[in-house]
Structures are given as structure tokens and as C-alpha cells.
Amino acid sequence: MNILEPQLNTRYCDLVAAHLKYLTVDTRDRSVGCQGNHEATRYVAEFFSAHKWRTEVPSFRALDWHTDGATLTAVDGTEFHVFASPYARGCDVHAPLTAVSTVEALEKADTANKLLLLHGPIAATPLMPKNFPFYSVEEHQKIIALLEKSDAVGIICATTRDSVAAGGVYPAPMIEDGDFIIPSVFTSQEEGERLLQCVGQNLTLISQSRQIPTRAANVIGRINEGALQRIVVTAHIDAKKGVPGALDNGTGIATLLLLSELLADYKGSFCIELVALNGEDHYAVPGQVAYMTTNRNTFDAVALNINVDGVGYIEGETAFSLFDLPADMEQSAEIELLSQPGACKGILWPQGDHSMFVQSGCPALAVTSNWLLENMAVQTITHTNSDNISLVAPDKVVSCAISLKRFIEAIS
Incomplete structure (x- = not known):
């Protein structure tokens, strides 16, 4: 000193x-x-x-956000612990669940008008925002493009721990991107394993997330x-x-x-x-x-x-x-x-x-x-x-x- x-x-x-x-x-x-x-x-x-x-x-334009929480519920009343992705759009949707664990599976999956669970390797690392100005990751850009073309009504990300990319928080959001067009939530890897038992069943996802245009300096x-x-x-x-x-x-x-x-x-x-x-x-x-x-x-x-x-x-x-x-x-x-x-x-x-x-x-x-x-x-x-x-x-x-x-x- x-x-x-x-x-x-x-x-x-x-x-x-x-x-x-x-x-x-x-x-x-x-x-x-x-x-x-x-x-x-x-x-x-x-x-x-x-x-x-x-x-x-x-000063400059910026996007703030607020959430009053998110819920994911099966028809029989079973609840799954999920969190609204930061800066995501809100939703209130009822749809069948499908799941993919790899980019190759995402390319082939029928995801239109469904809730899409991302788990395993595809959810192992937080995605760089699609318009991040200083650098991009080609694989992340590919995943984002596939997701936005998927016509899924909502995305559920079961993430693994990644302190280098996400800091100390767990579970951490896979998608933190106000420019991403599909509502999304995230959950833990363990909760994702529970959700896999519900593939093909109808679930209700409610995310009370809203974007707030603002200014900062x-x-x-x-x-x-x-x-x-x-x-x-x-x-x-x-x-x-x-x-x-x-x-x-x-x-x-x-x-x-x-x-x-x-x-x-x-x-x-x-x-x-x-x-x-x-x-x-x-x-x-x-x-x-x-x-x-x-x-x-x-x-x-x-x-x-x-x-x-x-x-x-x-x-x-x-x-x-x-x-x-x-x-x-x-x-x-x-x-x-x-x-x-x-x-x-x-x-x-x-x-x-x-x-x-x-x-x-x-x-x-x-x-x-x-x-x-x-x-x-x-x-x-x-x-x-x-x-x-x-x-x-x-x-x-x-x-x-x-x-x-x-x-x-x-x-x-």
C-alpha cells in the first residue's frame, strides 16, 4: 500500500x-x-x-426494462421455476412444448407455434447479443437467426453455470438482448431436466416483462x-x-x-x-x-x-x-x-x-x-x-x- x-x-x-x-x-x-x-x-x-x-x-438513447416475474405451468397445475430474460418482450401464451439440445436439432425441429426448450450443449453459454458492436460469435449469430425464424411463441433456456461469461449468477440468462424478437425466459439445468418430461404437453408461459425506452448519459x-x-x-x-x-x-x-x-x-x-x-x-x-x-x-x-x-x-x-x-x-x-x-x-x-x-x-x-x-x-x-x-x-x-x-x- x-x-x-x-x-x-x-x-x-x-x-x-x-x-x-x-x-x-x-x-x-x-x-x-x-x-x-x-x-x-x-x-x-x-x-x-x-x-x-x-x-x-x-446523453444517448437506451433501453431499460422491468419485470414482475414469470410463470410456467402445466395443464395439471405443475409449476416450473423460470425467470424473465433481461430486456425480453413479455408474453402470455399456451402452447405445446418441444425441446432441442444442439444447433443441428434446431435446424430440423418443428417449432412453429410451440414453446421451445433449449437445453444441453446449445444452452451451455450465454449468447452474444445479435447487434453487439465490438465483436460477434459466428455460432451465436447462427443460433439467433434460427431462433428468430423458428416461429416459436416463446423460448425457455435451461442454462448451465458459466461464471466467465455470466458472472457469479446462476441460473443466468442465455438471451439478454432487447433486439431479440421472441419472448424468452430462463431456468436452471435441473429444472430443464424436469421440463423434458413435459415435451408434447401444453404449457402456459406468462412473462411480465416490459421494455422501457429511456435515456442515459x-x-x-x-x-x-x-x-x-x-x-x-x-x-x-x-x-x-x-x-x-x-x-x-x-x-x-x-x-x-x-x-x-x-x-x-x-x-x-x-x-x-x-x-x-x-x-x-x-x-x-x-x-x-x-x-x-x-x-x-x-x-x-x-x-x-x-x-x-x-x-x-x-x-x-x-x-x-x-x-x-x-x-x-x-x-x-x-x-x-x-x-x-x-x-x-x-x-x-x-x-x-x-x-x-x-x-x-x-x-x-x-x-x-x-x-x-x-x-x-x-x-x-x-x-x-x-x-x-x-x-x-x-x-x-x-x-x-x-x-x-x-x-x-x-x-x-
């Missing part, structure tokens, strides 16, 4: 705790476009402005705007619907807020741009798309992206992952970041907002908790109610922010 005067360190730790309380307890829901999300962006904008950063809050603070090149420090402000999102990514936003104070008197050679991106946990990443669209002709002026996502976990070290840093920046990173107590060099992980900078040819530094990297495939924290402030060590967040401040000053 970076050494500070005890009183100053205590003040920063208290400040982190206050930020996290507001973002994860007082605000409750930070999913894109909801009321809590608006409150969180306003909170960050006001803090940036109070520390004399020129602040913008560019990124928050951008800048200092030293006259510089030719800029360092862009990012952290996503949104969280999954209804979860606290302390590590994912309240601590990243707390780091941005600390940096807005620590760098308020920055006099270096770069423009510093602090960006609270709104959409990393949303199927359409709308804030990231809005930022990319606005800056599509200026990425050659980005000297470095620093993305903070998941720092401050109570166990383990803070991981700094270096993506194509120039030699002088890498040397400074070794001194100011990797050589500090409680720090380590992280693996090159793609699941974050730094990827859009890397894909645009920019050097990037991704910062997270090494425990999350090491346990990505088995952890049960992210995207769940377990992701709360009890799992955060505020002193690690403070240490991260101070190390980044010193690193930025060193490369300037």
Missing part, C-alpha cells in the same frame, strides 16, 4: 466508503437508464465539477484540454439490474472520483480525461457506443487508456495488466505500479472497456483485483447481491488511486 500521512489516508478511506455507500446502498439500482443510474451520473458530474474539471454529461471530466494528446481514465458506472455492484464497478467509480481530487492541480503534458462510461453491463453497451461514435476521429490522440474495473477486493493483490504500452510507459508502470506493495502484473483479460481502446490501436492499462482474475471461472460474486461493500477494502482503492496518480505524473 502507498504510504500516506495517517490523517490523509483515513480521510481518503472514509471518502471511498461514502462514495460506495451512495452508489451501492443509497442508489440501489444503477442499471442503464433507470432512476438510480441518473442519480449516480449526476453525483459523479457534481463531484468532477466541484474539483474544477470541465464536465460534460452527453456518460460523464466526462477534462483538465489541461489544450494538450495534443490525452490520457483517458475509464470506469463503468452502471451495474446489472437490481444488484449493488460494489466491485462491479462502484470501486472503479470511487477511483475516478479520488483521481479527480488527486489530479485537480495536474500540470503535465497530457490532457487528462476521466470518463464514467454507462453501459458495460448492458446488452447494447450504449454509453461505450456513444463515446466511440463521438471520438471516432480522435483515437490517434489517445496516448493511453487506463480502465479501472473490479479493484479493491478484500483478498489478494491489485492487478495491473499492460496492453502494448510504449517502452517508457512500461518502465514507469514497473516503478510506480508493479513494484508497489500489494500490486502484481495481471493477465491480459478482454472483458472490459479497455478492449475498445485496444481494438482502436491505443495502449491500455487495465486495473482490477487479481483474485477476480484468478477465480473468474468459479466466482459467485459479480452480477449478484453478494457484490456489496462488505467485500471492499477501501484502503486498496485509495492505494490504487494514488499509484495511478503517481504513474500519470511520471509519464507526463
Whole structure:
């Protein structure tokens, strides 16, 4: 940990705790476009402005959603435990059940006017949204196309556990896509096995899910705007619907807020741009798309992206992952970041907002908790109610922010 005067360190730790309380307890829901999300962006904008950063809050269209639950019932009254897929359309349908477990079976199945159960290999991994802007998976696109041509009246996905793709939640939705046209729900693999006994029988699926067109915003603070090149420090402000999102990514936003104070008197050679991106946990990443669209002709002026996502976990070290840093920046990173107590060099992980900078040819530094990297495939924290402030060590967040401040000053 970076050494500070005890009183100053205590003040920063208290400040982190206050930020996290507001973002994860007082605000409750930070999913894109909801009321809590608006409150969180306003909170960050006001803090940036109070520390004399020129602040913008560019808005964009987004899709919020709400559900009052879903039910699946057999004719004899047997009930099956299902959940509305996030951002899905609602339905109230009564139809025979059919099931497929592979793409090949889906291609051949008679699914018109039926409820379709996806189970086994075809339901093993969440599908990338069909219009996801940064990359696509060919097999996923094929499955989506087949489903949308199937004329099924509703889709039931019996998913397996996949902590890498879905976070810690189980069961997790296979389809999380507001552009997908067929109503869908999801359930556990075990419940799917029960449902297989009902193939050919009529079932009633009611999903009280509704899509809500809305607006949301990124928050951008800048200092030293006259510089030719800029360092862009990012952290996503949104969280999954209804979860606290302390590590994912309240601590990243707390780091941005600390940096807005620590760098308020920055006099270096770069423009510093602090960006609270709104959409990393949303199927359409709308804030990231809005930022990319606005800056599509200026990425050659980005000297470095620093993305903070998941720092401050109570166990383990803070991981700094270096993506194509120039030699002088890498040397400074070794001194100011990797050589500090409680720090380590992280693996090159793609699941974050730094990827859009890397894909645009920019050097990037991704910062997270090494425990999350090491346990990505088995952890049960992210995207769940377990992701709360009890799992955060505020002193690690403070240490991260101070190390980044010193690193930025060193490369300037």
C-alpha cells in the first residue's frame, strides 16, 4: 500500500466508503437508464465539477426494462421455476412444448407455434447479443437467426453455470438482448431436466416483462484540454439490474472520483480525461457506443487508456495488466505500479472497456483485483447481491488511486 500521512489516508478511506455507500446502498439500482443510474451520473458530474474539471454529461438513447416475474405451468397445475430474460418482450401464451439440445436439432425441429426448450450443449453459454458492436460469435449469430425464424411463441433456456461469461449468477440468462424478437425466459439445468418430461404437453408461459425506452448519459471530466494528446481514465458506472455492484464497478467509480481530487492541480503534458462510461453491463453497451461514435476521429490522440474495473477486493493483490504500452510507459508502470506493495502484473483479460481502446490501436492499462482474475471461472460474486461493500477494502482503492496518480505524473 502507498504510504500516506495517517490523517490523509483515513480521510481518503472514509471518502471511498461514502462514495460506495451512495452508489451501492443509497442508489440501489444503477442499471442503464433507470432512476438510480441518473442519480449516480449526476453525483459523479457534481463531484468532477466541484474539483474544477470541465464536465460534460452527453446523453444517448437506451433501453431499460422491468419485470414482475414469470410463470410456467402445466395443464395439471405443475409449476416450473423460470425467470424473465433481461430486456425480453413479455408474453402470455399456451402452447405445446418441444425441446432441442444442439444447433443441428434446431435446424430440423418443428417449432412453429410451440414453446421451445433449449437445453444441453446449445444452452451451455450465454449468447452474444445479435447487434453487439465490438465483436460477434459466428455460432451465436447462427443460433439467433434460427431462433428468430423458428416461429416459436416463446423460448425457455435451461442454462448451465458459466461464471466467465455470466458472472457469479446462476441460473443466468442465455438471451439478454432487447433486439431479440421472441419472448424468452430462463431456468436452471435441473429444472430443464424436469421440463423434458413435459415435451408434447401444453404449457402456459406468462412473462411480465416490459421494455422501457429511456435515456442515459456518460460523464466526462477534462483538465489541461489544450494538450495534443490525452490520457483517458475509464470506469463503468452502471451495474446489472437490481444488484449493488460494489466491485462491479462502484470501486472503479470511487477511483475516478479520488483521481479527480488527486489530479485537480495536474500540470503535465497530457490532457487528462476521466470518463464514467454507462453501459458495460448492458446488452447494447450504449454509453461505450456513444463515446466511440463521438471520438471516432480522435483515437490517434489517445496516448493511453487506463480502465479501472473490479479493484479493491478484500483478498489478494491489485492487478495491473499492460496492453502494448510504449517502452517508457512500461518502465514507469514497473516503478510506480508493479513494484508497489500489494500490486502484481495481471493477465491480459478482454472483458472490459479497455478492449475498445485496444481494438482502436491505443495502449491500455487495465486495473482490477487479481483474485477476480484468478477465480473468474468459479466466482459467485459479480452480477449478484453478494457484490456489496462488505467485500471492499477501501484502503486498496485509495492505494490504487494514488499509484495511478503517481504513474500519470511520471509519464507526463
